[in-house]
Amino acid sequence: MQRHLISAADLTRDDAVLILDTAEEMSRVADRPIKKLPTLRGRTVVNLFFEDSTRTRISFEAAEKRLSADVINFSAKGSSVSKGESLKDTAQTLEAMGVDAVVIRHGASGAPYRLANSGWIDAAVINAGDGTHQHPTQALLDAFTMRRRLIGRDAGLGQDLSGKRVTIVGDILHSRVARSNVDLLHTLGAEVTLVAPPTLLPVGVETWPCAVSYDLDAALPKCDAVMMLRVQRERMNAAFFPTEREYSRRYGLDGDRMAKLPEHAVVMHPGPMVRGMEITAEVADSGRCTAVEQVTNGVSIRMAVLYLLLGGNEPAVAPTRTEEK
């Protein structure tokens, strides 16, 4: 494992499988009456959020607290950042307070990379989503969810996603979730197909390790998981597609389309969902939709990442196993 987690592309297959396996161990903690491990006791983690993201911040915060870390939440709104303080000064100020890891969410692509590689700070940097670049813990929790659903909780241990077919649908152009998933799923051996109107695919996508299609109906019968991405209504105003209705007719997932999926296939969504746009309520509320599980799994994945980046060589769950005896 590297010192930072900036991009899903930085993970080897073995790194990724280790994180997924560790997350399985972490998830057992959540099943206990006392959901807490002493692993990061005395370590300080700052959640540095320059962009509003309640769910990701809460997920990281839950993970940090379950590992007994001291948690500082820093949100850019109403802080010195809104008064013109630079990223460099903000980061150095926080590090001067003795921070071991920085979890950063930033609207500018590459901000976490800059933080990790400019010599500004020494702390470990975990990317919690940067611009339209990467969101590696989201890709990891998605892979974790797929492995559990498609292979099995215990059967999946040590396994990657070889041969699994995953279709990702929606605003690929502006999606850090799509970029992270393409990188990680490819590393884990899955076959990825992107489906979107041509306007919402980046120029250069042809070099990505995945297939590209404009036809959702053709892709659905051949996949083990379909991941629906949020499509912001504002995109319509920039002429990416004509109307909301046209978008959902061509690229939205409704009950009829869901019926074209193989029996075992799951429907995924990173949230927040725009019901009626990319997904109908019928699909979102069905048993095949893993959106809520993904949130639960997100905490386990983030615990695993924090543990592996900060926890050193101690076995993750060993101390509490002793307690169990």
Next chain:
Amino acid sequence: MSKTLIRGAKVLGGAPQDVLIDGETIAEVGENLSAEGARVVEADGKVLLPGLVDLHTHLREPGREDSETVLTGTRAAASGGYTAVFAMANTFPVADTAGVVEQVWRLGREHGYCDVRPVGAVTVGLEGKQLAELGAMHDSAAGVTVFSDDGKCVDDAVIMRRALEYVKAFDGVVAQHAQEPRLTEGAQMNEGVVSAELGLGGWPAVAEESIIARDVLLADHVGSRVHICHLSTAGSVEIVRWAKSRGIRVTAEVTPHHLLLTDELVRTYNPVYKVNPPLRTERDVMALREALADGTIDIVATDHAPHPQEDKDCEWAAAAMGMIGLETALSVVQETMVDTGLLDWAGVADRMSFAPARIGRAHGHGRPVSAGEPANLTLVDPAYRGRVDPAGFASRSRNTPYEGRELPGRVTHTWLRGKATLVDGKLT
């Protein structure tokens, strides 16, 4: 009258000759000239070029003296072998009146390191709506001949047409920053494979090419000449080549950084590589070199764009666009054009002195190295190789993309009308 004898210099890369400077002019060029009464500079195989002329420099004064001033910028120019620079109009206030251009011109004269030829804005406030008083700027002491809204594109076709027509009255030229604004909203880097991966807003080649195509057709229609700033794509080269083959009076420039660097460098997210137009692909770089060699691209211009450190020491999206280039331009041209065999030193003299002086009507600059001509000269040691160390720059800013990179060639002497502005690599 002070005399200087430059002994054994390869004039434009030819056989070694002696060059005698007397006062402001070249008195004699030949073999075994008498050194009597003259200070002697042993050229010892170095290459003597006409003083370089930069058609595209940002001196930042007035308004952004924290990044550069006329003094620091012209010292950087002398250090890089330049004897004349054209100072772009995007200052604060904008150089859109006779008063501002005269101020900039006068500062250059007072400092005496390098002639400063102000570029006038095409439109008031660079806003693309109303023509600035182009005639008044031409008639001022600054004698403006080049007009540009550089930094912004004159995107309104009618305004562009009128500007092209209007400046014909005094033999002016419009230098276009070719960037279709709607196609480049939120643009952060070249649109392509790398931008797709990095999640940075794309600046597509077509946004440059479509404006160039329109402007060469407009220039043809109204019989004007047009100059294209910092041409950066293989497609732009094709359009200019086509236009020239049709006899359209178009000239074009390329920057040193577009001859050497590619968008692969953006993977570092280091804003020192953030520039407008953006770094393109290897294929574009090769096309630009070839076009400069065959004359499709007429000149090298630096687009020297100083920025204070805080504007680069940040995340990519927040950073300013631009790189400094005056002090490294000749080295980059030697690396990419001379050492690759694409251009000889006579070709370098043409692309970096004769042609830019001709396009900008910089009288007294870009002249042959021969008796009776103004002694604007640059002596370069092509055998030198060294790592770029910005600490030694004369520019007030340090935003060079070449820090630590090994480059060939070093300007050792510069003479502006017979007066040495750089001696043994040190400013006078």
